[in-house]
Amino acid sequence: MTDSVQEAREALGKRLREIRRDAGITGRELAAREGWHESKISRIEHGKARPSGTDLRAYCHHCDANDQLPDLLANLHNIDSAWLEWRRLLGTGVKRGQQLALKLASETTLIRNYEPQIIPGLLQTAEYAEAKLGRVIEFYRLPDDLDAGVSKRMERQQILYRRGRRFHFLVGETALYTTVGDDHVMLGQLDRLQAIIGMPRVTLGIVPLTTEAIVVVEGFMMFDNRMVKVEAHTAELTITQPREIVLYGRAFDILAGQSLTGDGARALIRKAINARQDT
Numbered sequence: 494m495t496d497s498v499q500e501a502r503e504a505l506g507k508r509l510r511e512i513r514r515d516a517g518i519t520g521r522e523l524a525a526r527e528g529w530h531e532s533k534i535s536r537i538e539h540g541k542a543r544p545s546g547t548d549l550r551a552y553c554h555h556c557d558a559n560d561q562l563p564d565l566l567a568n569l570h571n572i573d574s575a576w577l578e579w580r581r582l583l584g585t586g587v588k589r590g591q592q593l594a595l596k597l598a599s600e601t602t603l604i605r606n607y608e609p610q611i612i613p614g615l616l617q618t619a620e621y622a623e624a625k626l627g628r629v630i631e632f633y634r635l636p637d638d639l640d641a642g643v644s645k646r647m648e649r650q651q652i653l654y655r656r657g658r659r660f661h662f663l664v665g666e667t668a669l670y671t672t673v674g675d676d677h678v679m680l681g682q683l684d685r686l687q688a689i690i691g692m693p694r695v696t697l698g699i700v701p702l703t704t705e706a707i708v709v710v711e712g713f714m715m716f717d718n719r720m721v722k723v724e725a726h727t728a729e730l731t732i733t734q735p736r737e738i739v740l741y742g743r744a745f746d747i748l749a750g751q752s753l754t755g756d757g758a759r760a761l762i763r764k765a766i767n768a769r770q771d772t
Contacts (some may be wrong), residue, residue: 495768497708499540499735500734501526501568501571501572502540502543502572503540503546504540504568505540505544505565505568505569505572506537506538506539506540506541507538507540508565508568509537509538509544509552509565510538510610512552512553512556512558512561512718513538513552513556515558516555516556516557516558517558518555518556518753519560519702520534520535520538521534523551523555523556525649526551526555527551527555528639541707543572544569546569547635549562549565549566549569550562552565553565560657562706566593571733577683580659592645594614594649595645595648596651596719597650597716597722598615599652599718600659600716600717602657602658602659602715602717603658603659603661603680603715604658604659604660604663604714604715604716604719605660605713605714605715605742605745606660606661606662606663606710606712606713606714606750607662607663607664607710607713607714607744607745608662608663608664608665608668608712609664609665609667609668609700609711609712610668610671610712611625611664611671611673611712612664612673612682612686612713613662613664613666614646614649614695615649615650615652615653615662615683616650616662616685616686616689617646617649617650617683617685618682618685618698619643620622620678620680620681621673621674621681621682621685622642622643622646622647622648622675623643623674623677623680624673624674624675625673625674626643626646626680627639628640628673630642637743653694653695656694658694659694659695659696660694661695661696661697661698661747661749662696662697662698662743663688663699663700663745663749663752664686664697664698664699664700665699665700665702666699666700666702666703668767669683669686669699669761669762669765670765671754676769679769680766680769680770682764683762683765683769685722686758686762686768687759687762687763688743688758689739690754690755690758692753696754697758698748698749698752698753698754698758699749699752699753699754699757699758699761699762700748700751700752700753701752701753701761704751705751707747707751708743708744708747708748710723710741710744710748711724712724713741714739715745717737718738718742719733719738720732720738721733721737721738721741722731727770
């Protein structure tokens with residue numbers, strides 16, 4: 494379980510404890526009314542155990558707080574959906590993940606995306622996407638729907654040309670050298686990045702290798718100021734807590750300030766191209 498999910502569970506437990514105390518009911522009394530073991534109250538209120546919807550209803554019923562039930566149930570749902578296992582997300586193949594990403598992107602005005610090691614999906618060539626998704630299918634032993642997954646990823650990129658939307662991509666310089674596919678695939682991808690620079694509504698920044706590590710953060714994508722998606726090795730984390738979104742926004746701003754854009758970005762890309770052509 495991630496720190497963010499655990500913190501959310503602890504926050505929900507703290508809120509339940511406050512509801513109980515405000516009602517003047519002890520943990521022992523609440524447990525007795527519901528026929529629970531007294532330790533269950535402690536585990537829930539300290540974030541050690543996940544409360545069920547039935548548990549939340551019991552708290553609200555006995556503490557005369559039914560008006561708070563809808564919000565509590567919404568919080569519980571957010572916690573349950575925050576940590577989504579890759580096997581569950583991609584159980585039918587990679588196309589489904591691309592479909593979900595397309596839907597979310599279409600509902601967003603400003604997308605901010607930081608990738609330290611690979612090229613972001615919205616900027617990938619078809620050949621790069623095919624090589625990357627092929628490895629995902631192989632590693633996670635997913636159903637082979639590679640062609641459909643690549644097609645859907647390319648369809649996602651059409652959003653770059655829609656009016657009323659803005660995109661800010663930050664790419665670690667490492668991503669220019671991390672081989673996906675082979676040299677031919679990488680040279681095509683690097684050419685694509687050069688073409689991205691100067692596109693309307695799109696900002697591309699490259700964070701140099703020698704940049705000071707003011708913030709060290711995993712790759713993430715921000716959807717306006719309402720949601721952050723973090724892709725970990727075994728799961729996808731969905732962040733909706735405002736205070737956490739603020740921290741990701743601050744990290745993005747710092748990295749953006751350290752990045753090179755325009756001619757500076759072109760120079761780094763050209764350097765990576767030359768390194769491949771000289772080998």
